[in-house]
Amino acid sequence: MNINELTVEELYSKIHAKEIKPSEVTEALFERIEKYDGDIKAFITLTKDEAIERAKELDQLQAEDKMDGELFGIPVGIKDNIVTKDVLTTCASKMLHNFKPVYDATVMTKLKEENSVMLGKVNMDEFAMGSTSETSYYQTSRNPWNLACSPGGSSGGSAAAVAAGFVPFALGTDTGGSVRQPASFCGVVGMKPTYGRVSRYGLIAFASSLDQVGPITRTVRDNAKVLELISGEDSEHDMTSAKDQNTDFLSGIDKDISGMKFALPKEFLGDDVDQSVTDAVLKAKERLESLGAKVDEVDMPNLKYVVSSYYLIASSEASANLARFDGIRFGYRSENANNLDELYKKSRGEGFGDEVKRRILLGTYVLSSGHYDAFYLKAQKLRRLVAEDVQRILSDYDLIIGPTSTTPAHKYDEVKIEGTKEYKNDILTIPANLTGVPSLSIPCGLTGDNLPIGLQLIGNHFEEKKIYNVAYQFEKTYNLHDELKKLTMGAE
Amino acid sequence: MEELDFDRLRHVANLSKIEIKDDEELKNLSTKIQSIVKHAAQLEELDLDGVEPMTHVIDVENKLREDVAGQPLSQDEALKNTVSKEAGQFKVPRMI
Numbered sequence: 355m356n357i358n359e360l361t362v363e364e365l366y367s368k369i370h371a372k373e374i375k376p377s378e379v380t381e382a383l384f385e386r387i388e389k390y391d392g393d394i395k396a397f398i399t400l401t402k403d404e405a406i407e408r409a410k411e412l413d414q415l416q417a418e419d420k421m422d423g424e425l426f427g428i429p430v431g432i433k434d435n436i437v438t439k440d441v442l443t444t445c446a447s448k449m450l451h452n453f454k455p456v457y458d459a460t461v462m463t464k465l466k467e468e469n470s471v472m473l474g475k476v477n478m479d480e481f482a483m484g485s486t487s488e489t490s491y492y493q494t495s496r497n498p499w500n501l502a503c504s505p506g507g508s509s510g511g512s513a514a515a516v517a518a519g520f521v522p523f524a525l526g527t528d529t530g531g532s533v534r535q536p537a538s539f540c541g542v543v544g545m546k547p548t549y550g551r552v553s554r555y556g557l558i559a560f561a562s563s564l565d566q567v568g569p570i571t572r573t574v575r576d577n578a579k580v581l582e583l584i585s586g587e588d589s590e591h592d593m594t595s596a597k598d599q600n601t602d603f604l605s606g607i608d609k610d611i612s613g614m615k616f617a618l619p620k621e622f623l624g625d626d627v628d629q630s631v632t633d634a635v636l637k638a639k640e641r642l643e644s645l646g647a648k649v650d651e652v653d654m655p656n657l658k659y660v661v662s663s664y665y666l667i668a669s670s671e672a673s674a675n676l677a678r679f680d681g682i683r684f685g686y687r688s689e690n691a692n693n694l695d696e697l698y699k700k701s702r703g704e705g706f707g708d709e710v711k712r713r714i715l716l717g718t719y720v721l722s723s724g725h726y727d728a729f730y731l732k733a734q735k736l737r738r739l740v741a742e743d744v745q746r747i748l749s750d751y752d753l754i755i756g757p758t759s760t761t762p763a764h765k766y767d768e769v770k771i772e773g774t775k776e777y778k779n780d781i782l783t784i785p786a787n788l789t790g791v792p793s794l795s796i797p798c799g800l801t802g803d804n805l806p807i808g809l810q811l812i813g814n815h816f817e818e819k820k821i822y823n824v825a826y827q828f829e830k831t832y833n834l835h836d837e838l839k840k841l842t843m844g845a846e
Numbered sequence: 847m848e849e850l851d852f853d854r855l856r857h858v859a860n861l862s863k864i865e866i867k868d869d870e871e872l873k874n875l876s877t878k879i880q881s882i883v884k885h886a887a888q889l890e891e892l893d894l895d896g897v898e899p900m901t902h903v904i905d906v907e908n909k910l911r912e913d914v915a916g917q918p919l920s921q922d923e924a925l926k927n928t929v930s931k932e933a934g935q936f937k938v939p940r941m942i
Contacts, residue, residue, distance in 0.1 A: 456923040549903050563903070593909055662886040673862065680863075682936050684927035694941045695863075703865030708875060711864055716879050718862045719850060732889040734899035739892075741900055777882070790903025815904055 357382035358519030359839045362576040369427045376412035376427025387520045390843045395493040396515040399442045400474040423469030431515040431524040434475040437556040446490035447480045449705035450685045459556020461584045476511030480707045482560045489709040501844045503763040506536030512570045513540040523571045531783025533568040534795035538758035538808025541797045541834040543577045544570045548816050549790035550596035553588035561671035564787040574829045578603040578822040603819045607826045612646020614752045619654035622756030631757045634799025634807040641831045656739045664784045666733035673717025741789040748814045758795040758808030792818045796825050797834045
């Protein structure tokens with residue numbers, strides 16, 4: 355038995371049957387991380403001592419038959435923009451190189467209550483701004499399927515860690531596709547839940563009206579299970595979670611999907627989409643039809659405007675959210691400042707990387723006097739039109755389907771794509787963020803170069819259960835479970 | 847639409863409290879920002895009159911809690927992550 359190949363559900367059964375101890379699981383995974391993470395570079399911070407100590411406490415509880423918690427003894431990797439009490443939380447930025455939060459994010463509290471064991475904090479694009487994991491101040495993560503390729507981003511460390519068998523599940527965050535695109539690139543399952551499904555308390559904010567925490571796993575059932583455990587109203591804290599939620603996603607996951615109707619917007623298979631991706635998605639469409647579902651082509655006329663709208667809104671919100679990094683209360687402080695104004699400017703100038711500065715500057719410009727109407731207001735109006743497109747389609751169809759990303763993972767040494775072309779790759783994931791609907795990426799094929807391709811399933815607000823039902827049935831017809839187990843991570 | 851030239855960008859950096867080291871950095875930051883601003887001009891081709899701007903994607907209402915004193919962060923905890931403190935306070939360079 356290779357412990358690194360086990361899913362969340364399999365680990366749960368084996369730990370409960372006392373076939374393995376929590377400490378054996380944790381130690382086996384650290385062994386694998388130590389062997390391969392020098393190449394993959396998924397983790398920024400490893401919490402080995404704390405994890406093994408906690409796992410040994412759980413061994414004791416296992417021996418006493420006191421195995422409380424749905425994730426008892428099951429390891430997790432946490433994206434480094436989710437605050438973890440007393441554990442370095444950097445947002446992959448020099449700005450937070452020394453930041454040890456004094457409290458846990460709600461999602462962390464929930465995982466701890468379920469007795470999950472955190473192995474460490476995983477890499478990301480700096481402040482989640484990017485889609486390659488290259489803007490990290492600390493390291494560039496690699497794709498376990500091909501070390502020359504990006505794992506995607508911004509939750510690239512989360513997806514790479516799950517694909518590499520370092521952890522059975524990880525948490526990522528998704529503002530414009532940052533859970534789904536890396537899940538697609540790494541051949542794993544990633545969910546961007548409904549806006550408000552999961553509390554954002556303790557998530558270091560990028561764009562508050564778009565951000566959402568979501569699970570990355572190797573199977574659909576694992577994903578549904580983890581989302582059940584981290585979602586729900588967080589009554590103690592502010593406004594970040596929706597009330598009166600039904601958080602049962604697993605019951606009925608095996609229901610027949612025949613008779614369901616899916617919409618495939620023809621703009622989702624436009625000229626910008628790689629042929630390999632189009633082919634895999636059309637094959638996925640046939641698989642869904644073979645399960646008795648009906649798939650129609652529809653129009654989503656405003657899709658071509660979503661990238662503009664997204665960058666204006668996300669950058670505007672970022673410019674406000676990142677004002678909190680003042681060099682005074684936490685994080686990096688410049689040593690070259692002679693007065694307070696210099697302290698702000700030098701700390702921020704030296705602490706933030708280029709991509710973060712660009713977005714703060716863009717957001718500040720967009721919100722500044724004379725430009726608000728031209729940019730921000732138009733972007734918010736376009737957001738309404740996209741939401742109306744999505745609602746119009748979902749009033750006739752169960753789900754919207756399409757590719758997750760326009761391309762498979764790109765090679766790092768490929769010539770850098772300039773300007774907005776790089777940003778345009780997010781065009782297919784952005785609609786779910788702008789409109790707040792849930793969206794899942796599951797593997798649906800491989801390119802000729804053996805790189806995974808993701809299928810995106812978009813549902814209406816709070817309809818994650820339906821998405822998981824369809825994804826689970828689809829997964830039975832196509833999955834990469836065996837291929838993931840065979841990944842050699844560069845070794846012969 | 848007013849062009850986002852270097853002077854304008856320096857002004858925006860000043861508003862953002864971000865020091866730009868030199869012209870090279872300014873140029874490096876400017877290229878991508880310019881291309882996004884240019885691309886965003888496509889929104890002008892849309893007729894958006896009468897469209898309500900969307901600020902919330904789901905129905906939300908304010909949550910209020912009872913006005914009861916809770917346990918906030920202690921002073922020690924609040925100061926734990928600062929680089930410089932003195933007498934239980936954040937310490938900064940002199941302002942005047």
